[in-house]
Each structure stands twice: as C-alpha cells, then as structure tokens.
Amino acid sequence: MKIPKRLQPLVDDGLIDEVLSRLMSGKEADVYVVRSGSAIRCAKVYKESMKRSFKQAVHYQEGRKVRNSRRARAMEKGSKFGRKQQEETWQNAEVDALRRLARAGVRVPDTFGCLDGVLLMELVTDEHGDVAPRLADVAMSAEQAEEDHAVVIEYVKRMLCAGVVHGDLSEFNILVDEYGPVIIDLPQAVDAAANNHAEAMLSRDVENIAAYYGQFSPGLLTTRYAQEMWALYQDGKLSEHSVLSGHAEEDTHDADVDSVMAEIKAVMAEEQARQARLKEAEEGDQD
Numbered sequence: 533m534k535i536p537k538r539l540q541p542l543v544d545d546g547l548i549d550e551v552l553s554r555l556m557s558g559k560e561a562d563v564y565v566v567r568s569g570s571a572i573r574c575a576k577v578y579k580e581s582m583k584r585s586f587k588q589a590v591h592y593q594e595g596r597k598v599r600n601s602r603r604a605r606a607m608e609k610g611s612k613f614g615r616k617q618q619e620e621t622w623q624n625a626e627v628d629a630l631r632r633l634a635r636a637g638v639r640v641p642d643t644f645g646c647l648d649g650v651l652l653m654e655l656v657t658d659e660h661g662d663v664a665p666r667l668a669d670v671a672m673s674a675e676q677a678e679e680d681h682a683v684v685i686e687y688v689k690r691m692l693c694a695g696v697v698h699g700d701l702s703e704f705n706i707l708v709d710e711y712g713p714v715i716i717d718l719p720q721a722v723d724a725a726a727n728n729h730a731e732a733m734l735s736r737d738v739e740n741i742a743a744y745y746g747q748f749s750p751g752l753l754t755t756r757y758a759q760e761m762w763a764l765y766q767d768g769k770l771s772e773h774s775v776l777s778g779h780a781e782e783d784t785h786d787a788d789v790d791s792v793m794a795e796i797k798a799v800m801a802e803e804q805a806r807q808a809r810l811k812e813a814e815e816g817d818q819d
Contacts (some may be wrong), residue, residue, distance in 0.1 A: 538577045539564065541648045548575065548652070550707045555663065573644065578623050578719070621651055622719055626668070629721040631694055636694040637772065638687045652720060659695040659710040667713065667744065668703040677748035680693060684713050684741050685757050685776065686732070692765055693772050697722045701737035702761045703744040724765065734758050756780040 535543055535551050542548040550567040555574060557563075562577045627646045630653070634640055641654040656664040672680070684706065691698060698705075705717035724730045738758035746753035759780035759785055764770035 536562075538650055539566070539575055542575065542650055544613070545647065547645060547647065552576075566652075568644070568652070572655050574641075574655040576626075576653065578619075578649045578651070588624040619649070621765075625650070625721060626651060626717075626719040627699065629718040632694055632696060633687075633691055633715070633718075636690045638690050638694075639712070640718070641716060642712065656709055656714050656716070657706045658708075663738055664709040664714065666704055667706040667708055670708050672748050674749040677745040677754065678714055680708075681741065681745040681749070681752055684715075684745075686740075687713070687715055687736070688738060689761055689774065689776065690756070690772055691768070692724055692734065692738065692761055694771055695724045697724050697727070697734045698737050699733045702740040725811070733761050734762060739767065 533553060537547060539551055542606075543551075547668055548566045548568055552565045552572070554568060555563040560579055562575065562579070564575045566573055581681050583662045624647060627643055630640050630643050632650050634642070641656055643654075644652040646652070658664045686741065688698070688701070698715065698718060700717065701715070705715070707714040708714055722730050722732075722733060727733075733760040738761075742752050742755055742757075755778035757776055757778050757780075760776055761770060763780060764774055
C-alpha cells in the first residue's frame with residue numbers, strides 16, 4: 533500500500549521496509565502492519581491532540597514530570613512550543629509505561645522505538661500468525677473466564693507495584709494470543725503516587741474487567757480487588773507476592789464533593805482549551 537506521510541520518516545531511517553496494511557483507527561491513534569527486515573510489526577501513529585477523542589486527558593496528565601524546566605513552563609503557558617512538548621510527553625508516556633511494565637512481569641508488546649509521533653512495536657498474533665483478537669471478541673467457558681480474570685488482576689497488581697495505573701483498561705485494549713491476555717494501549721497510564729485520580733481509575737479498570745469476564749462467570753461481579761489492592765498500596769504493603777482474596781471492607785466515608793466539583797471544572801477547562809486550539813487552527817488555515 534501507499535506509505536502514509538507520518539510513516540515516511542521511519543522508512544527513510546530504515547526502521548520500516550514496507551507498509552503492509554492499515555490495522556485499525558482508534559480514538560488516539562491509527563495502527564498499521566509493517567515489515568521491518570524479516571519481522572512483521574505494527575506502527576502506532578498518534579493523532580494530534582485536536583483530533584483525539586480521548587476524554588478528560590487533563591486528568592491523565594496530572595503528576596507527569598517534565599525534567600526540563602523550560603519545557604515545563606512552556607507547557608503551562610500553552611504556547612505552540614509548549615503544545616508540541618505536551619504531545620511528545622503524551623506519546624513518550626506509552627513507551628515508558630510499556631518498558632516499565634515489561635520489567636515488572638506484565639505481558640505487553642515489545643517496543644522498538646518512537647520517532648516523530650510513531651511508536652514501532654511488536655505485532656501480537658494468535659497461534660496461526662494472524663493478528664490476535666481483542667478480548668471483546670472472545671467468548672469462553674466460566675472456567676476459562678476465571679483463569680484469565682485472575683491473570684489480568686495479577687497484571688493490574690504488578691502495574692500498581694510498579695507505580696502505574698492503566699487508566700483505560702477494558703476488553704477493548706486487551707489482546708488474547710495463544711498464551712493468554714496481553715495488555716495494550718497505555719498513552720494515558722498514570723503515576724499512582726502523583727495523580728489524585730489514580731484510585732478512581734484503578735477501580736474503574738478493575739470493574740471493567742470484572743464486568744466482561746462476569747458475563748461468563750457471574751461470581752466475578754462481586755469481587756473487590758481494586759479496593760483491596762489500593763488499601764495495601766497505601767499502607768506500603770503491596771508487592772508482587774501479595775495474595776489477593778478479592779474482598780475488601782466497604783468504604784463508608786462521605787463523598788468528597790470538592791473533588792467532584794474540581795473534576796467537573798477541569799473537564800470544562802479542558803474543553804474550552806480544545807475549542808480555543810481548534811479556532812486558532814482554523815484561523816491559521818484562513819491566513
């Protein structure tokens with residue numbers, strides 16, 4: 533197929549020899565199947581912020597550290613340079629998370645570099661060499677559901693031990709190959725210690741997984757792994773050797789109204805900023 537413009541730099545640098553097909557188009561990226569030498573891989577082309585439909589991105593970016601003070605100031609001001617740096621930070625977050633989680637024993641795709649907003653990584657395949665299906669496209673027995681759910685919960689626990697919360701985990705970003713689940717799509721991964729929304733995101737991740745596997749084994753719907761993990765994490769007692777029961781004490785504290793209002797205001801501010809960027813881009817096109 534014709535080489536997409538965003539992939540041309542990787543072809544020029546010899547990282548890609550041939551673009552075979554377009555695999556999918558998601559809310560934050562387009563993915564292509566490519567050939568690098570004798571290896572078949574995938575190239576994830578990140579969309580620009582104005583074209584992404586990822587909701588509440590500001591929540592995911594909270595707590596991300598930028599070492600260069602000039603870049604940090606530019607990102608705070610929202611200048612053209614700052615927006616470019618913010619895009620690079622968003623893209624590099626996935627590379628960092630994938631490598632960090634691989635070291636923690638979580639099954640994720642191998643990475644082979646990120647250049648000009650394109651992440652080159654392993655193409656996860658099934659036993660026939662075809663692209664591995666998403667969990668959402670897989671049906672299973674109750675026994676298999678319980679087994680695979682336990683594997684994913686183990687991965688979530690190892691992520692938290694590494695200080696990472698996926699933040700958008702569901703049946704749509706887990707692939708299933710012949711060896712079991714593989715976690716994908718991590719540009720929004722958050723720092724568990726630095727992000728005030730980490731606990732809520734962890735709970736949502738775990739609930740999403742329980743809801744899917746619970747279709748095949750309803751007993752999984754009543755488990756409370758997120759609360760159990762977070763309690764151990766907060767106490768500094770969570771480790772890869774922690775044995776989880778799936779039970780935790782119910783939290784009877786009143787809702788934090790101030791935090792909820794802060795979230796609403798943050799979403800509104802993010803949308804206003806997005807509209808301003810769109811208007812700026814449109815005015816630039818007219819010049």
